[in-house]
Each structure stands twice: as structure tokens, then as C-alpha cells.
Amino acid sequence: MIEILPVEGLARFLAFCRVPRLLYKGISGFAAPLDAERWTLHAAKFNPHFKLVESQAWLARKDGRWVGRVQAQVYHEDCAPRGASRGQFGSLDTIDDQSVVDALLETAENWVRQKGIGIIHGPFSPSINSEIGLLIEGFTAVPMVFMPWHPPYLKVLVENRGYQKARDLISYRYRLAEMDDKIEKSSIAERPEWRDRLHIRSIDYSNLSAEVTTLVDIFNDAWAENWGFVPLTHEELMSTAEVLKYVTPEDGSFIIALDGEPQAFGIILPNLFELIDGFNGHLLPLNFVRLIARMRKSAYKTGRLALLGIRRSLHRKPAGAAVLFAFVEEARERSRRHALDQIEFGWVLEDNVAMRRPIEWLGSKVDKIHRVYEKTL
Secondary structure, eight states: OEEEEEOOSHHHHHHHHHHHHHHHTTOTTOOOOOHHHHHHHHOTTTOGGGGSEEEEEEEEEETTEEEEEEEEEEEOGGGOOSSSOSEEEEEEEEOSOHHHHHHHHHHHHHHHHTTTOOEEEEOEESOTTSEESEEEEOTTSOOOTTOOOOOHHHHHHHHHTTOEEEEEEEEEEEEGGGTTTTSOSSOGGGSHHHHTTEEEEEOOGGGHHHHHHHHHHHHHHHHTTSTTOOOOOHHHHHHHHHHHTTTSOGGGEEEEEETTEEEEEEEEEEOGGGTTTTOTTOOTTTHHHHHHHHHHHOOOSEEEEEEEEEOGGGTTSHHHHHHHHHHHHHHHHHHHHTTOSEEEEEEEETTOHHHHHHHHHTTOEEEEEEEEEEEEO
């Protein structure tokens, strides 16, 4: 018998956070995040996203053990996702058992339906601005920070439930050693026509709140027309930046100004899974010391372009192309300073051809595909 239990109280919340590492331990391609980091993602007290939604989470129990989880949410009317449903599910992780998936998704669907919503999209875990989609390709690719991982069987179980593709999200593998022949040696920013117009600087962590204001403004302008877009709030990005500033190199994040006005930015995160390899989600008692030691070495081999934005006014214009190539050049050079072997560009909507073409022109290869599903209730 399968029991579906609402996540209420501290014990069930902690169980909800650790379910994936319990279910997927030992499966090739899976890397366990820190339990403590998952607390900050899923707790309404720590994640400002939950101010934008009404939400509920559940656990599935079978034969006395946890076998799955799911979360559902409905966005408030004043912050509805662009083109997507206000009703969503997320954080779906289960054993290979159709009855468990059916029980969890039926519970989430009924909850959303009772809120007056006729279509459900997901997984959003918990939002488009954090972890999104169900992994359908790239199961054994390098695990990357803040990118959800799922076993191959979960796609089949979800589709058996009647869910259909809404959008695919593409992540690219960018190997620095393979890019030398693709990018001209001369810098875009140093060419005469752009030398006095383009200016690139690192993000100032000593003035973080003001910098976050700039990043949020660019990001929301750049992404406003994309499917599923929900404006990123200053509070959301600030809560993340306050933590990441301790593990992200100062030159890993930068802003590009054109004619004195900030027009684009990029944030390259070191792959934190390299720091916590072998921790199995635990930080205490001894792993904390190991973590500090690894942070001091900062010898990352992989990283992820986690956030980027170029203002819409530059899209499909020569100045926008110059900014984009300056962005790519800067990302490459900054990655070389830290001896990174690989950067993941993730993610890009499958229909965002304007962004996908230059990434593919550089020789980047598709590394992972995550899918957002939909179902009429």
C-alpha cells in the first residue's frame, strides 16, 4: 500500500529534502547535493520564491520507507508565468514504480485543480529561476550545480501518466581546449569600432545589493518574452548571491556596458559538486573541514554559466552581436584563469534560435536536455 503524506513538521521536511539521494545513490550520473543546501531551496523561510506562490509538498511511503516526493504550487495572479500555467508541479523523485508516480502526481493534480487551474506544467523545482525540467538526455554527463538529475525511467513513468512535452531546455558542453580554432584571437572589445564603446568589469561584491539591482533589471528585460518567464526579484537573487559569493571567484561574474550603460552580464559558477564529492549530502562532523580545505584550493575543472542576460533592445542587432561575442570571449578568458576544462551553457529554450546558433557555431555540443511537461486536468 502506498501512503501519500503531506510534508508537515520538521521531520517530514528533512525527509523531503533527502529523498533523491536516498533513492538514486549509486546510480551512474547522480551526485548528491548537500542536505543543508536543499533546506535553503525548499524552505519557505529561506527561499523568497515561496512568497509568490501557494504551495504544498508530499511524500510517498511504501512498506515503511520513503519511495518518492512531489511538490505543487499555484502562482498568485499578479505574477503569472508568461505563456505557462499558474499551476505547476515540481521536485518529482521516485523509485521505478508507476503506481508511486501515479499516486504522487494525482495528489498534485487534484490540489492544483481545486485551486481552479485547468492545466498543470512541470517540473519546476521550485521555479523557472532555479531548477527546472525533467532530465531526458545526458544521464551520465558531468553533474552540474543547480541542474536537476533524474533516472531514465522517470520520463517513461511521467509520460505514461498522460503528460506531454511543453518545452525542452538545452544545455551545452563547452570544452575550452576545443574552442581556440573557433574564436578569433583578436578581442571584439579591442577592435577600433568597439574599443571606446564596450567596457567589461567584474561584479563588485562589496556593493552587492546595488549590483544585484542591476543584474535583476537586465535579466528581467532580457528574459521577458521567454515562455514560462516569471520576473526575478531582488530578494530572490540577493538570497542566492549572499551564499555564492563565498565560493565564486570574484572574476567569475561580470557586467558588460555599452556606451556607459550596463547591457549584459554573466555569472559563471564553479561546479560545487567537485567540492562535495564523496560527502553523500552530509556536512557534519568532518566534511565541513574538508569543504573548507577544498574551497581554499579552488582547483575546479568544470563550471556552469548559470545566469546571463542581454537587453532586448540589442537582440538581433550588430551592437548585440558585438556584446554577445565580447561576452563569450570574456567567459572563455576568465575560465582559463581558473584552469577550467569545461563550461556548461545551461539552459537555453529549444526555440531560442538567436541564442542557440552562436553557441553551436562555437562548436559546443548538446550535453543535457531537460523537459517541461504539461497536462490538461
